[in-house]
Amino acid sequence: MKPNRRLFPSVLVLVMLAFTATVALAADPLPSWKDGPAKQAIVNFVAKVTKTGSPDFVPPDERIATFDNDGTLWAEQPMYFQLFFALDRVKELAPQHPEWKTKEPFASLLKGDVKGALAGGEHAILEIVMATHAGMTTQEFETIVANWIATAKHPRFKRPLTECVYQPMLELLAYLRGNGFKTFIVSGGGIEFMRPWTEKVYGIPPEQVVGSSIQTKYEMRQGKPVLVRLPKIDFIDDKAGKPVGINSHIGRRPVAAFGNSDGDRQMLEWTQGGGGARLLMLVHHDDAKREYAYGPESKIGTFSDALMAEAKTSGWTVISMKDDWKTVFAFEMKK
Amino acid sequence: MKPNRRLFPSVLVLVMLAFTATVALAADPLPSWKDGPAKQAIVNFVAKVTKTGSPDFVPPDERIATFDNDGTLWAEQPMYFQLFFALDRVKELAPQHPEWKTKEPFASLLKGDVKGALAGGEHAILEIVMATHAGMTTQEFETIVANWIATAKHPRFKRPLTECVYQPMLELLAYLRGNGFKTFIVSGGGIEFMRPWTEKVYGIPPEQVVGSSIQTKYEMRQGKPVLVRLPKIDFIDDKAGKPVGINSHIGRRPVAAFGNSDGDRQMLEWTQGGGGARLLMLVHHDDAKREYAYGPESKIGTFSDALMAEAKTSGWTVISMKDDWKTVFAFEMKK
Numbered sequence: 001m002k003p004n005r006r007l008f009p010s011v012l013v014l015v016m017l018a019f020t021a022t023v024a025l026a027a028d029p030l031p032s033w034k035d036g037p038a039k040q041a042i043v044n045f046v047a048k049v050t051k052t053g054s055p056d057f058v059p060p061d062e063r064i065a066t067f068d069n070d071g072t073l074w075a076e077q078p079m080y081f082q083l084f085f086a087l088d089r090v091k092e093l094a095p096q097h098p099e100w101k102t103k104e105p106f107a108s109l110l111k112g113d114v115k116g117a118l119a120g121g122e123h124a125i126l127e128i129v130m131a132t133h134a135g136m137t138t139q140e141f142e143t144i145v146a147n148w149i150a151t152a153k154h155p156r157f158k159r160p161l162t163e164c165v166y167q168p169m170l171e172l173l174a175y176l177r178g179n180g181f182k183t184f185i186v187s188g189g190g191i192e193f194m195r196p197w198t199e200k201v202y203g204i205p206p207e208q209v210v211g212s213s214i215q216t217k218y219e220m221r222q223g224k225p226v227l228v229r230l231p232k233i234d235f236i237d238d239k240a241g242k243p244v245g246i247n248s249h250i251g252r253r254p255v256a257a258f259g260n261s262d263g264d265r266q267m268l269e270w271t272q273g274g275g276g277a278r279l280l281m282l283v284h285h286d287d288a289k290r291e292y293a294y295g296p297e298s299k300i301g302t303f304s305d306a307l308m309a310e311a312k313t314s315g316w317t318v319i320s321m322k323d324d325w326k327t328v329f330a331f332e333m334k335k
Numbered sequence: 336m337k338p339n340r341r342l343f344p345s346v347l348v349l350v351m352l353a354f355t356a357t358v359a360l361a362a363d364p365l366p367s368w369k370d371g372p373a374k375q376a377i378v379n380f381v382a383k384v385t386k387t388g389s390p391d392f393v394p395p396d397e398r399i400a401t402f403d404n405d406g407t408l409w410a411e412q413p414m415y416f417q418l419f420f421a422l423d424r425v426k427e428l429a430p431q432h433p434e435w436k437t438k439e440p441f442a443s444l445l446k447g448d449v450k451g452a453l454a455g456g457e458h459a460i461l462e463i464v465m466a467t468h469a470g471m472t473t474q475e476f477e478t479i480v481a482n483w484i485a486t487a488k489h490p491r492f493k494r495p496l497t498e499c500v501y502q503p504m505l506e507l508l509a510y511l512r513g514n515g516f517k518t519f520i521v522s523g524g525g526i527e528f529m530r531p532w533t534e535k536v537y538g539i540p541p542e543q544v545v546g547s548s549i550q551t552k553y554e555m556r557q558g559k560p561v562l563v564r565l566p567k568i569d570f571i572d573d574k575a576g577k578p579v580g581i582n583s584h585i586g587r588r589p590v591a592a593f594g595n596s597d598g599d600r601q602m603l604e605w606t607q608g609g610g611g612a613r614l615l616m617l618v619h620h621d622d623a624k625r626e627y628a629y630g631p632e633s634k635i636g637t638f639s640d641a642l643m644a645e646a647k648t649s650g651w652t653v654i655s656m657k658d659d660w661k662t663v664f665a666f667e668m669k670k
Binding site: 061064138182191192195199205206207208209213216217218220224225226227234240241243244247248249250251252266269270273 | 396399473517526527530534540541542543544548551552553555559560561562569575576578579582583584585586587601604605608
């Protein structure tokens with residue numbers, strides 16, 4: 001065969017591409033993680049489950065990783081961000097509900113007294129959720145959430161909430177996906193509250209988001225099919241509900257699971273129960289300076305002593321925000 | 336630059352690969368479809384939604400296609416295959432239930448009188464489902480289904496049920512996936528009855544299967560976490576339930592939907608309601624010779640006159656099994 005000289009430019013490009021790829025592979029995929037046991041646990045796990053012929057090899061189809069959202073992927077203090085959303089909605093809807101001026105929990109909320117409003121416990125929260133999350137079509141709700149999240153800012157960090165996400169976790173998501181994992185959110189938060197923005201913020205598409213839900217009903221409105229959001233709880237994706245939600249939406253057991261509180265305990269147990277190599281991690285909020293420090297005493301994202309004990313016994317890795325993360329928030333990268 | 340001769344073998348391989356790819360692209364991706372309006376509708380749709388710059392272009396992330404299962408991907412006559420499963424389970428469990436000898440609907444079933452057993456209507460079906468599909472862990476149920484499907488044969492075709500799938504639909508699934516679509520099952524059948532085999536048979540992984548479900552409960556059994564299947568209906572993924580199931584599991588509207596009966600009407604309406612280019616198709620069972628012919632009069636997979644009328648008004652494509660398919664079943668390819 002006579003060499004065809006016109007092929008050479010393509011060969012050159014190929015060689016250059018190969019070189020670039022090598023450099024990219026050599027770069028640290030987790031630059032915001034300090035060298036230490038947490039980072040090592042991640043890298044070791046990924047190496048062994050992706051190595052063909054390894055006894056711990058996991059076929060790509062079975063590389064399922066589940067992530068809690070509040071406190072694991074984005075912050076959850078001074079309160080769940082979805083509660084900020086509900087409060088803003090109450091203010092917006094108040095003119096249509098003059099009765100709220102004297103009716104709890106709305107009366108307290110409208111006076112800015114969140115603590116007073118939530119004193120009514122679960123019943124009060126349910127009332128707030130139904131008043132703010134139901135009664136519209138799914139499409140209308142999506143627009144409401146998308147508009148709100150585009151402008152909502154964190155009261156302390158003065159940054160968009162979608163930038164109050166943890167940079168090390170974004171790197172972890174990308175690293176896992178780069179190694180053939182499918183990444184899912186499994187959160188106690190509202191499934192339709194998260195879906196409008198998770199793809200843009202985390203690279204997680206709507207069909208890989210599992211969360212709590214209210215019931216919807218199919219209807220024809222002026223010849224157009226709609227799904228109406230009803231004021232009825234459908235499913236609570238928290239605690240023992242997380243394995244149920246995983247089974248319902250994913251239909252197979254994860255090999256890696258990430259949480260930060262007692263609400264994630266059963267998800268980690270269920271993931272570990274499958275046997276074989278597993279990566280189980282809990283973010284510990286111990287960094288009051290850069291984020292928040294809270295534990296067993298907290299009402300949000302409680303990390304109980306019992307959970308810490310189970311993590312030790314079961315070989316789960318506790319991530320210290322203070323010691324394991326060089327960078328905490330995505331917005332720090334923009335400074 | 337001096338040419339490096341050692342690069343030539345790789346160049347040759349590249350050229351050969353490119354040539355092979357061209358041949359593959361030129362081959363008909365839908366060889367079991369006769370040339371005609373149905374095949375044309377598919378090819379035209381895929382061409383316009385995948386063409387960058389086209390007004391109908393759909394980004395890959397939004398290329399969601401949903402498929403009914405019974406009667407759309409595999410046969411559903413002489414009865415739903417899941418009912419065969421339930422009957423076999425009743426026979427297997429009968430020794431543990433001496434009371435079934437005199438208790439309906441089980442007494443009739445055990446005498447081989449399916450019609451008599453189902454005379455009890457919805458209540459009878461529910462009793463059969465709960466007796467055969469509940470009371471075990473999800474893992475145990477998966478094993479039961481996997482073992483059963485490995486040997487179950489069709490009474491008329493004498494072939495494994497997993498080969499009584501429609502060859503043209505297998506080609507359609509692969510063709511859509513080859514064009515960046517994510518393919519989902521949205522079936523009235525049991526979600527956990529389908530998941531153990533859909534990946535192998537259709538290339539559809541468990542997380543892309545939506546179906547009817549019973550409730551599950553998280554428990555610790557001898558230190559091992561399990562999900563127990565409870566004798567309680569959780570969700571019926573049929574008729575107006577299909578858009579609800581799609582919204583819950585996928586979280587965005589499909590751009591293509593495929594069904595075969597009145598149970599799929601709302602799924603097609605919901606898909607079409609999103610606006611933009613859409614592909615909506617209904618398999619019509621009009622081939623008594625190669626498969627079955629049934630329509631408005633059927634108790635299974637009813638294709639009512641109203642559905643046929645709506646298909647015409649709405650521009651949905653009706654696939655005639657007799658006229659549009661060269662091959663019907665996957666097992667014909669093995670002969």
